[in-house]
Amino acid sequence: MLEMLEKTVLHNGLVTAFAVVGLIMYVSMLVSRHLTFGRVHGSAIAILIGLGLAYWGGLHSGGQKGLADLSLFSGIGLMGGAMLRDFAIVATAFEVQASEARKAGLIGAIALVLGTVLPFIVGASVAYAFGYTDAVSMTTIGAGAVTYIVGPVTGAAIGASSELVALSIATGLLKAIMVMVGTPVAARFLGLRTPRSAMVFGGLAGTVSGVSAGLAATDRKLVPYGTLVATFHTGLGCLLGPSLLYFAVKSLVG
Amino acid sequence: MIIYGTALLAVCHLLGIFLGDLLGALIGVKTNVGGVGIAMILLIFARLYMHKRGLMPQSTELGVTFWGAMYIPVVVAMAAQQNVVAALRGGPVALLAAMGALALCACVIALINRTETPVAAAEEDGALDPKSAAQTA
Known part of the structure; x- marks a missing residue:
């Protein structure tokens, strides 16, 4: 039975x-x-x-x-999994007001750049403080603080060890989980009320999984705006991580 | 028919992911660049275009909105398959890096969102409230 x-x-x-x-x-x-x-x-x-x-x-x-x-x-x-998740995310775009999305275009782009550079700086600095003082380690952990996909992609590109990559994934995962859990709690402080604010949030908070879950738990109607921006986050991070950001760290610590 | 909506969604999804991969290959990163975002933009335009031409009856819309409504359950399933054990084992470096990055970003988000005119924000609330109430119900 x-x-x-x-x-x-x-x-x-x-x-x-x-x-x-x-x-x-x-x-x-x-x-x-x-x-x-x-x-x-x-x-x-x-x-x-x-x-x-x-x-x-x-x-x-x-x-x-x-x-x-x-x-x-x-x-x-x-x-x-990624397939159904992305399918459902795309479907939420059906409720997007095109005029709202356009209004927040520039601020969304600024948020996106800040959302890549700021976490990277914090992550690399924390790595430095804990004795990971070479450019490869700092860059890999810094990239992990952007998202848990940017971390391993960057690490692989610049030849980081698997232990470092695991650490960088852990950083990104913790960030995503904190965004999922913390967003509804901090929604008032973050000013999460309008489509524009959700797009700023999506650009700065990064990870699609964190942003989409965090917004879903805060206010369902904000989800498409936040994820619309956040989905460019990983791409931008993978673009900047192994190139510009790595060279910047390298020139700083030698 | 309801499948037309779902098929439209599927076509936008596939096209967006494909273009994202193409974009990634073009700029030389080994990942998809904004594929889901591109798919969302395609769907927004497809809807505007078809609405104007009267090609979007209620039943077709249902084929898309069903998946939009399935979004939160899908996210719950996504949360249930995160590698939480590994994330917690990352230790103080991972924890501090994640927390520090988030704290800084949260302050910047709060700062930027405070610059938004409160009048516009209030209008937004009033206009969209009934809809959001209906969605949560």
Whole structure:
């Protein structure tokens, strides 16, 4: 009986994922309404539960893909993978007001550049303070502070060791998770109210996963504006990291 | 038909990713440059164009808006497959670099967004409130 149920679940991974995520959303909405009296958005709680399950899954399987490494939940990997994630992100653009997006064009671009350079400087400085004083290490960790994709791409391009690359991915992952969890809490301080402010946020906060989840948990209608800008973030970082930024660090520390 | 909307979304998605890869190859980085962003812009223009010509009936729209609404559940699934264990094992360098970068960026975001005229912001709130209420419901 139990074996047959397990087989059903195993053979229908994606469908199982829909059911599991639906259950997570339902529990989150209940928690949001009854325990926080609507003050914490249900989506934010759902994302937290997701991260918690990812930690639990990672501990149990020893793999790198959180809950998706447990065969019963492998469908989560497909549902939350890059393909469906990008598909759903693109779909949110359907609600974008073209005039709003155009109004924020320049400020979005400025935010994008700042969002690449500032985290890089902080990351490289922290690396320096902890004794990673050569240009390759500083650049790799600095690039990780931009996003967890820019980090390894930059590291690979300038010949960093795998330990450094892992550290740089960890930096980027922590940043993404902090953005996911912190955005709804800091929304008022950040001034996240309008499409323009969401685009500034998307450019500066970086990581698509962090920005899109953070905005989803703050205000659903801001999601497309933020992600529209954030999706250029990784590309810009991969462009600047191994070139301009690396040379700048190299000229500073020799 | 509902599939027309989903197919339109799929075509924009594929075209955007393709152009992003092409752009990345052109400027010599080994990654996709803004592919999703390009796809979003394509979809925005496709919608404007088709609306004007009356080629966008309600059922076609539904084929896109369904996926837009699936966005938050997809993000929850994405969160559930992050390498949280590795992220927490990164130690103080990763933690401090991430926190420092975010704190600085948060201040700059707050600064830039404070320059936005409050009148415009208030208008925005009023105009979009019913819609957002409907979406969260």
